[in-house]
Amino acid sequence: MRPVRSFVAVMAIGAVLAAGACGGGDDGSEKGGSGGKTVTVQAANGAVTVPANPKRIVSLSPTHTETLFAIGAGKQVVAADDYSNYPPNAPRTKLSGFKPNAEAVIAYKPDLVVVSDDLNGIVKALEKVKVPVLFEPAASKLDEVYDEINDLGQATGHTAEATKVVTGMRTTIEQTVAASSKAKGLTYYHELDNQLHSVTSSTFVGQVYGMFGLRNIADEADKASGGYPHLSREYVLKEDPDLIFLADTKCCGQNAAALAKRPGWSVLDAVKNKGVVELDDDIASRWGPRLPEFVKAIGDAVQRVQ
Template identity: 55%
Template sequence: MSRRTPRLFATALAAGVLLLGGCAENTSTDTPAAGASGGAFPATVGKLTLEKRPEKIVSLSPTSTEMLFAIGAGKQVTAVDDQSNYPAEAPRTDLSGYQPNAEAVASRNPDLVVISDNLNKIADQLVALKIPVLQIPAAATLDDTYRQLTDLGTLTGHRSEAEAVVQKMKDDITALTKDLPKRAEKLTYFHELGPELYTATSKTFIGTIYALAGLENIADPSDADGKNGGYPQLSQEIIVKANPDFVFLSDTKCCKQSADTVKARSGWAGINAVKNNQIVGLDDDIASRWGPRVVDLLKVIVDATAKVPA
């Protein structure tokens, strides 16, 4: 995934809550209609109803692409945006999710388009062309992820498979967290979005994943009033003073950050994370998406912290 700047990334995560009209539907709060399960059609999610199973799905969101393939709808996906790099068999194109073009999307003759953000009012334009649109905005909680997977399952004829994916995620998360060591004091961490030191607080989706691992976020006091939407930019001085036990880097691909680059930063040598070699490189893509691979992210976090004696 070509990384957006941390500011744009934070904005995108904080924004995807636009309500769409017509046959476009936002799936952040809506639940599937009663009776819309399995492969039954017509299938309804909120105000969006599909009369038959879509066979030409265009995904303009890397997370949605991952979700569609995870629930068994991959063969129905005929085109994905230029950032959808997982799984490898996803039919990647030059379509953009950041600067979407309605004509380019329509030329693919889709019977369902899945988006994350209504940038360029792409949903309105596609609705005007009578193309069904489903918005899968950035999740705020794991429950949002579970609901989005189920909604996609309902609309693609893979409801039972989606429910199975959700249950496996829940089971895996339970297995990863049930035997966490009891600590007198929580381990602290700094999650780095980019070398400009943008980060995410516990109020964000990524913050809830760290909370599952029992960690305390050093960024929380810096955005106590919520003015930064959960994505503040910290100073070097604040980070050094907070002295986190761990530094997690979600900028290893985009910005080539590593344990070595962190250790070389002025003033960071005395931080516990540096002194104890507890700088953890993450996969940028997994750390910036809210699909089924959040389980993989949680495992990396749990495995890293488990090495510290209770």
């Protein structure tokens, strides 16, 4: 589980760094690397040449760890960061994605390292010792999600499996949105923590809600906060959202019952009309293969309150 405040920072940083991110790659046949062949993948840190079938992958991103296992590259992952808690059999270690240590990573003798943030200069530090690094930042839109999954598929020798995962995700998400009548006029509040940090429509999470036509109450409260405003209790009560999505059930122990006990919150329409949705913090904060589950939770809520 990723702490909510850290998630806010990561998503904000990722939004800035994503400008040069992603975008497919080219199969290569240069000598060197595993089995003598390599592939070149275009990532945020440029064209990265990696062994065609890397055998020792280190992932410093929970999202990318999920993706690697989803596309069939799980057996190639020798170490994952301390927040990579899914799938349960991921080789979770004490490696940090927030304070990465190049020496600790190198100790695992990786032939490929995957990161979602270039913190502590980890990318250059690893490149300096000739360790291939794929920098795939937090997605800012849906197409980037699919692009990054395909990048990882190409880099690990699982192109076909990655394509299958992307096709399945795309189909499921489109079907879920189509099955849920447009939520015209419905408002929502997405809670990141019990300090009332939220997201605006400009964020990746906000765009997911936007597919259903929901109106975000946090949009007008954003004041140069990079899409992650800190709302006041009075503001939320005044806006009285139709739906409340809790992405702090794990980190902060929040649920519908706890929400109803907050001063003044029991009279909110969402609380009275069963419009409070308890999300899995991890699924709601990661842009990987389980994204369709987040989309379904929104779709089910929209249908329930209309």
